[in-house]
Amino acid sequence: MVLVVDIGNTNFTFGAFEGKEQKATFRMMSQNACTSDEYGIQLIAMLSANGINKEDIEGIIVASVVPQVMHAFISALIKYIGIRPYIVGPGIKTGIKITTENPKEIGPDLIVDAVAGFELYGGPVMVIDFGTATTYEIINEKGEFFTGVISPGIRISAKALWQDTAKLPEIEIRKPASILAKETISSMQAGLMYGQIGQTKYIISRMKEESGLSDMKVVATGGLGRVLVDDIPEIDVYNPALTLEGLRILYEKNRKVKPTESDYEDNAN
Known part of the structure; x- marks a missing residue:
């Protein structure tokens, strides 16, 4: 069994795979740093709750955009x-070529998603x-990752609304039945959700136009994607497990070379 770990700004997301079959997935928050013992105890408890014995795990791979948790978490593993896990970063085999102006600036999360998109759906793919x-x-x-766009997510935009305005309340992030809102909360929800839908549709259209790849497949992932995709016909596939699949694929590409302490030092800082 292979354990894959995606450490994002909000959550640790774990996936357990037997071959290509995902056996379990679970999460814990990443915003509060813990000691290695705290991480270890939480992880063992979650593995047990999902019917997984640590002795069954033969390999681990980690992608992280939160450097400050890495030393303690890797020590816990x-x-x-x-x-000792593989860490997505310099030196790892990906099967794709990053041709942006500064490849070292590309985050591990983007690399993992790019690998999964290309391996599972072929190219060209967005x-x-x-x-x-x-x-x-x-x-x-050709398997070349040559461009990317980064925009604020819905949660970031929502926090900006209620933290930077005196009278707007903290709200549940959900799509209202209509954009024609009649009170404050649904007005905020409409702006957040339909604003994201409109932005997504425009960015897809503009990237297709400027790249000349008008027929490329568009694949989406991420937890909030499930409440958006029905309103974005430009998205061909929604795969909530895409990042975990990408980590599994990267593990398979690298499993013949065992990770070393120097790999950790190169990639975890």
């Missing part, structure tokens, strides 16, 4: 599971991830 930030990336038919 080594101490409590006894496995991958959209509705996470803390909403990201758009294009991988062409």
Whole structure:
């Protein structure tokens, strides 16, 4: 069994795979840093709750956009599971070529999504991830990741509304039945959700036009994607497990070379 870990700005998302079959997925918050022992105890408890014995785990791969949690978390994996993980970063085999102006600036989350999009759906493909930030990336038919767009996600926009305005309340992020809102809360919800829908439709259209790849497949992922995709016919596929699938694919590409302590030092800082 392979354990894959996606550390985002809001959550740790874990996936357990037997071959290509996902056996379990679970999450814990990433906003509060913990000690290695706290991470280890939480992880063992969640594995047990999902019917997974740590002895069944043969390998681990981690992608993180939160550097400050990495030392403690990696130490927890080594101490409590006894496995040194692969870390998505410089030196890892991906099967795609990053041709942006500064490839080192491309985050691990974007790399993982690009690998999953290209391996599962071929190229050219656009991958959209509705996470803390909403990201758009294009991988062409040669497997070249050559462009990307990053915009504020719905949660970031929502926080800006209620934190930076004196009278607007904190609200549940959901799509109202109509854009024709009649009170404050549904007005905010309409602006957030339909604003994201409109932005997404425009960015897809503009990226297709400027890249000349008008027939590329558009694949979306991310938790909030499920409440948006029905209103965005430009999205061909919604795959909520895309990032975890990408991590599994990267593990398979790299499993013949065991990770070392120097790999951790290169990629975890």
